[in-house]
Amino acid sequence: MAKINTLNDLNTWATQAAANQRPEDIAFLLAERLGLSPSEFQLKQELELSLDQVQQAQKDIKKLARGISPQYILGYSWFLGYKIMVQRGVLIPRFETEELVEWALQSLQANDKILDLGTGSGCITVALAKEAAKKGFTDLNLYASDVSDVALRTSEENFLTYQVDAIVRKANVLIGLEKFDKIISNPPYIKDTERAEMDQNVLQNEPEEALFGGVDGLNFYRKFVQQVREHLNSGGEFFLEYGYNQKEQLQDLFVQELPDFTIEFKNDLANKPRMVKGKWNN
Known part of the structure; x- marks a missing residue:
């Protein structure tokens, strides 16, 4: 596997690792975990990532590839601008x-x-x-x-x-x-x-x-x-x-x-x- 240094590298890897998932779910999960808005996620593809950021994102994407919803992976969802805690067994x-x-x-x-x-x-x-x-x-x-x-x-x-x-x-x-x-x-x-x-x-x-x-x-x-x-x-x-x-x-x-x-x-x-x-x- 090629070394992951930037957000673009990570996004490329994630798209392949979770090819069975919707691209918008991959983007949402990565952006949320990295603290980026949707527009920042698109504009900052050359952003350099730390090893911790890469490892956490890889864990997340592997869960997504197994069919776990991104909101359950994160432990929260957004509703009318409020961050709402969710877990499996509770409607997103x-x-x-x-x-x-x-x-x-x-x-x-x-x-x-x-x-x-x-x-x-x-x-x-x-x-x-x-x-x-x-x-x-x-x-x-x-x-x-x-x-x-x-x-x-x-x-x-x-x-x-x-x-x-x-x-x-x-x-x-x-x-x-x-x-x-x-x-x-x-x-x-x-x-x-x-x-x-x-x-x-x-x-x-x-x-x-x-x-x-x-x-x-x-x-x-x-x-x-x-x-x-x-x-x-x-x-x-x-x-x-x-x-x-x-x-x-x-x-x-x-x-x-x-x-x-x-x-x-x-x-x-x-x-x-x-x-x-x-x-x-x-």
Whole structure:
């Protein structure tokens, strides 16, 4: 193997050593480990590296070549500008969910009691709390729930890191929880039939219970609509993410089960329908 002295040498070696992985994952992993922004990674290919930097990067790339997600190798992911600790067994935050948080932020009111349902890493609660504080909302009552013990422990670590005061609950959908002014969730919505089309890294690394929502992907939503009235305060709202091809089915479900709610669907930045808000008109 040729001696690795520069970032370009390392990148060339990594591309060959992890030829089964996406180039963008290789670039992300190397840039993060070296403390470089994406543009710096492209512009500083002649950067000279220390032996320690090279050895650490080689360990990382060998893990990536075995199919371990780059975020799990690093131990963190980025979400709305916040570094969120993740580990295997906890869903890696998605950038689409950042848009859900931004939408919910527009409806915040003082003293809102907010539930992050299926919190996973706690990324939604962290981002919501920190961004709300920038808008002057420092009196929110934050709750985070999940069915997974690993997720709850991870979320608590992230809350501690960012000094977010949130009450953590173990719950399956809404059973056993109290009433809230707002519920926000990125639930499992992938159809079982879509498994064959998915990235193998996702299937190998991330928890199935956070990904798959049954044959049509709507298992969570059916349970949610049956339970939500018992867990929303008067005039309360929910914000949910869903799959890009599930809007029509959800429209039918909400018309049938939530006729007393005002339902609003929203497209993401790629102009795909991905989010829904419901407001209880009671």
